[in-house]
Amino acid sequence: MSAQPVPPLTAPSTVDALVVGAGFAGLYLVHRLRGQGLKVRAIEAGSDVGGTWYWNRYPGARCDVESMEYSYSFSPELEQEWQWTERYAAQPEIQRYLRHVSERFDLRREITFDTKVTQAIYDAGANRWRVQTDRGEQIEATWLVMATGCLSVPKLPEIEGCERFAGASYHSGHWPHEPVDFSGKTVGVIGTGSTSIQLIPKVAEQAARVLVFQRTPNFSLPSRNAPMDPQEQQRIKQNYREMRTQQRRSPTGVSSYPIPTRSALEVSPEEREQMLEAGWARGGTGLGRTFNDVVRDPAANEVVADFVRRKIHAKVTNPEVAEALTPRDHYIATKRICVDTDYYETYNRPNVTLVDLRRDPLVSIEPQGVRTRDQLHPVDVLVYATGFDAMTGAMLAVDIRNGAGRSLRDTWADGPKTYLGLAVAGFPNLFMVTGPGSPSVLSNMVVSIEQHVDWISDCIGWMRTHGKQRIEARTDAQEHWVTHVNEVADATLFAKANSWYTGANVPGKPRVFMPYLGGVAAYGEKCAAVAQGGYTGFVLDAAAG
Ligand code: FAD
Numbered sequence: 153m154s155a156q157p158v159p160p161l162t163a164p165s166t167v168d169a170l171v172v173g174a175g176f177a178g179l180y181l182v183h184r185l186r187g188q189g190l191k192v193r194a195i196e197a198g199s200d201v202g203g204t205w206y207w208n209r210y211p212g213a214r215c216d217v218e219s220m221e222y223s224y225s226f227s228p229e230l231e232q233e234w235q236w237t238e239r240y241a242a243q244p245e246i247q248r249y250l251r252h253v254s255e256r257f258d259l260r261r262e263i264t265f266d267t268k269v270t271q272a273i274y275d276a277g278a279n280r281w282r283v284q285t286d287r288g289e290q291i292e293a294t295w296l297v298m299a300t301g302c303l304s305v306p307k308l309p310e311i312e313g314c315e316r317f318a319g320a321s322y323h324s325g326h327w328p329h330e331p332v333d334f335s336g337k338t339v340g341v342i343g344t345g346s347t348s349i350q351l352i353p354k355v356a357e358q359a360a361r362v363l364v365f366q367r368t369p370n371f372s373l374p375s376r377n378a379p380m381d382p383q384e385q386q387r388i389k390q391n392y393r394e395m396r397t398q399q400r401r402s403p404t405g406v407s408s409y410p411i412p413t414r415s416a417l418e419v420s421p422e423e424r425e426q427m428l429e430a431g432w433a434r435g436g437t438g439l440g441r442t443f444n445d446v447v448r449d450p451a452a453n454e455v456v457a458d459f460v461r462r463k464i465h466a467k468v469t470n471p472e473v474a475e476a477l478t479p480r481d482h483y484i485a486t487k488r489i490c491v492d493t494d495y496y497e498t499y500n501r502p503n504v505t506l507v508d509l510r511r512d513p514l515v516s517i518e519p520q521g522v523r524t525r526d527q528l529h530p531v532d533v534l535v536y537a538t539g540f541d542a543m544t545g546a547m548l549a550v551d552i553r554n555g556a557g558r559s560l561r562d563t564w565a566d567g568p569k570t571y572l573g574l575a576v577a578g579f580p581n582l583f584m585v586t587g588p589g590s591p592s593v594l595s596n597m598v599v600s601i602e603q604h605v606d607w608i609s610d611c612i613g614w615m616r617t618h619g620k621q622r623i624e625a626r627t628d629a630q631e632h633w634v635t636h637v638n639e640v641a642d643a644t645l646f647a648k649a650n651s652w653y654t655g656a657n658v659p660g661k662p663r664v665f666m667p668y669l670g671g672v673a674a675y676g677e678k679c680a681a682v683a684q685g686g687y688t689g690f691v692l693d694a695a696a697g
């Protein structure tokens with residue numbers, strides 16, 4: 153993205169709050185801030201609302217937190233009127249839901265679509281953010297809230313020759329709106345993360361052949377997705393308030409996961425097996441939370457990893473393929489655990505071939521297909537399911553500068569530092585939703601988004617009633633928070649994995665464990681205490697820059 157401002161075509165428009173992004177976070181921000189009497193505008197790069205669920209339209213895309221939990225809690229009426237049709241909603245349904253929210257709460261009139269924010273410069277004298285868009289518009293705002301998403305910047309692989317490919321190619325995170333027809337085609341899929349694990353079984357049903365190019369196998373658990381049971385839906389609706397309270401009191405923002413109380417090493421092998429079988433049968437990511445030490449103790453982790461490895465071998469009929477699909481290079485649950493419908497079973501199909509890039513490394517993309525060291529694999533279509541520049545990518549794609557002219561890119565050159573994942577020292581009146589240093593991607597994100605939006609909106613409301621204009625995180629409070637985030641991460645096995653949580657998937661990105669592992673409940677209490685203390689750790693009305 154260009155850092156050069158485009159000259160404004162019109163006089164700057166002025167708002168109280170500018171929201172960047174119109175996914176789950178941006179929509180709720182518009183609703184909350186406008187409800188407090190602020191003049192609000194949202195700018196969205198896409199042509200519609202939805203964020204993740206607008207962009208990721210690949211076959212098989214769906215959530216892996218159950219639909220009844222992966223939804224807004226702010227409106228009991230909305231909760232009651234919306235009917236989910238599946239245990240885990242698919243992308244079209246989630247996008248329909250978000251469109252419904254945007255219409256029901258009349259949010260669209262505040263949103264400008266097909267427009268990217270390219271630059272935001274804080275004018276200390278005026279206490280205003282001067283924001284530039286790629287359409288040449290300048291907007292001035294007292295408050296700038298980045299609701300730009302943790303997984304919204306698709307990452308293409310650093311493979312030589314991508315541009316030479318003669319067939320059609322797609323990145324999963326930028327999928328076309330019209331359905332892609334794979335009939336009769338040989339399709340190459342690069343990557344085997346959560347996205348591919350959802351996509352491959354669907355593509356294999358249609359395509360003549362699928363070649364899966366796998367560099368690192370991942371652990372995947374069965375979703376047990378099913379049509380929503382109307383009685384179960386009704387039961388949850390009757391108890392929604394209680395469920396929402398449980399979500400906020402839980403470590404992950406998911407009320408249906410039991411909070412583990414026992415070590416994997418303190419139960420007998422027979423009982424362990426029964427507990428793991430129960431988690432496997434229940435479906436979803438809850439299996440990873442069967443014991444309380446899975447992400448802390450390598451021996452406990454091995455108990456769960458070994459169980460899943462045995463399941464992979466039981467599902468895949470060719471033992472060589474099964475072994476190639478079996479992760480042995482990282483602790484289970486320290487990379488985002490995947491959830492699937494018939495992923496491993498798909499490798500029993502005659503039209504699906506696994507290309508193990510650890511044995512035969514990928515060399516280049518050629519006009520006809522994918523070249524590995526040992527051979528050329530001709531394909532008609534290429535799917536890049538190669539992930540995202542996660543957590544910081546969208547923030548840093550915007551040229552954000554403070555009153556002293558210092559950019560966020562320079563400020564975060566050694567990795568992101570934030571106070572509570574909400575604010576950055578030196579950047580007044582700038583907030584992030586689910587920023588690095590908050591539970592974000594390690595939680596049910598809708599719960600974390602609502603908590604952040606409520607905190608930000610309450611903060612702005614408090615500032616206005618207390619006659620304050622400027623809020624800025626203190627450097628010492630930020631340092632203290634960053635140390636705490638690191639200490640919590642270092643006490644686990646998470647930081648040992650080469651995952652996007654640490655930026656390891658983007659060459660040159662500083663290796664920092666970005667999300668906060670202290671859990672949704674503990675984190676929420678800390679944020680609430682900061683607010684109740686009159687925004688401790690922040691300087692109010694501080695000089696900027
Ligand atoms: P997003 O939905 O990413 O929205 C951000 C928006 O900001 C985007 O529309 C983008 O276009 C816009 N934007 C960014 N930069 C700019 C700019 N400079 N100018 C203008 N607009 C900009 N989380 C879960 O908790 N459970 C799940 O089951 C789950 N499933 C997922 C499945 C997939 C395929 C993916 C990719 C992610 C999934 N997630 C899941 C994470 C998901 O991203 C969040 O749950 C949630 O949708 C994020 O909402 P958001 O509004 O914060 O960000």
Ligand code: N01
Pocket residue numbers: 214215216217303308309310311324342343344345346347348350365366367368488491509514537538539540593652657
């Ligand atoms: O991306 P990823 P994703 N050559 O980064 C491979 C959420 N999500 O889009 O591991 C060959 O996980 C890379 O290989 P390696 C969820 O939070 C949720 O799948 O680097 N391969 C890896 O296999 C998730 O974690 C759902 O060796 C290359 C893959 O590409 C996040 O989004 C569904 C390569 C990228 O995997 C991202 O998931 C979908 C190269 N040069 C997404 N470069 C749910 O179910 C990269 N790869 C809720």
